[in-house]
Amino acid sequence: MIIDSIDIEVQYKDVRGIRLTVYPDMRVRVSAPYHWREDEVRGFVESRLPWLHQTLAKMEERKRNEADTPTLSPLEQLIEDQKRYQRLMAYLKPNFEFWREQMGMPPARFSIRKMQTRWGSCTPNTRTIRFNLALADRPERLIDYIIVHELAHLRHANHGPQFKALLTRYMPDWQERRRELHNT
Numbered sequence: 391m392i393i394d395s396i397d398i399e400v401q402y403k404d405v406r407g408i409r410l411t412v413y414p415d416m417r418v419r420v421s422a423p424y425h426w427r428e429d430e431v432r433g434f435v436e437s438r439l440p441w442l443h444q445t446l447a448k449m450e451e452r453k454r455n456e457a458d459t460p461t462l463s464p465l466e467q468l469i470e471d472q473k474r475y476q477r478l479m480a481y482l483k484p485n486f487e488f489w490r491e492q493m494g495m496p497p498a499r500f501s502i503r504k505m506q507t508r509w510g511s512c513t514p515n516t517r518t519i520r521f522n523l524a525l526a527d528r529p530e531r532l533i534d535y536i537i538v539h540e541l542a543h544l545r546h547a548n549h550g551p552q553f554k555a556l557l558t559r560y561m562p563d564w565q566e567r568r569r570e571l572h573n574t
Contacts, residue, residue: 391420391428393435396442400431408434412445414506416453471504474526478502481533482521489537493560495544509571510536512543519543528574535567 391398399419408422408431422431435442462470479502486500498517505511505522512519519540525533538561546553557564 391432391435393432394439394443396446398435400428402426410435410438410442411507412442412449414449416446416449418442418446471523474523475502478521478523478526478533481530482537485530485534486519486537486541489534489541489560493538493541493556495541498541498544510540512540514544514547517544528571532567532571532574535561535564535571538564539568 391400401421402424403421411419500519502521510521542556
């Protein structure tokens with residue numbers, strides 16, 4: 391599907407809602423429930439065009455900036471990633487525990503990994519949280535937001551009203567932090 395000269399991959403899936411995703415390689419995908427018609431999908435994407443153009447422009451700018459940055463050898467990249475890992479782990483260990491206790495959550499495990507499209511993820515059944523290594527390059531207040539966000543998923547698996555109420559209870563400015571994180 392092409393809308394406003396943007397090539398958009400449409401996938402029909404067994405999902406409840408429609409989702410528009412822009413990947414780091416600038417691919418755009420819409421995941422829609424099987425029952426949605428093509429004109430409904432098109433209408434959804436057209437309603438999100440300002441966001442889509444803004445997101446693609448940011449990614450294009452980021453790619454231009456990366457092109458100006460010298461490329462590291464695999465060994466240099468490994469060393470740099472290890473430094474970032476250690477820096478993030480040093481922050482996460484005490485702060486994860488602080489927020490877990492503040493929120494009254496039972497013990498949970500966490501790990502750090504490179505992720506392409508998420509800042510964090512949570513598997514409530516195993517009480518495991520994963521943080522994106524890229525958080526090492528973000529301000530501490532934004533790392534705290536991701537910690538609280540993922541811990542909240544231990545109690546509420548979705549982003550519904552109860553989840554948002556829990557975030558607001560422990561981090562009243564979470565929406566501001568989320569906007570800041572998505573604009574970096």
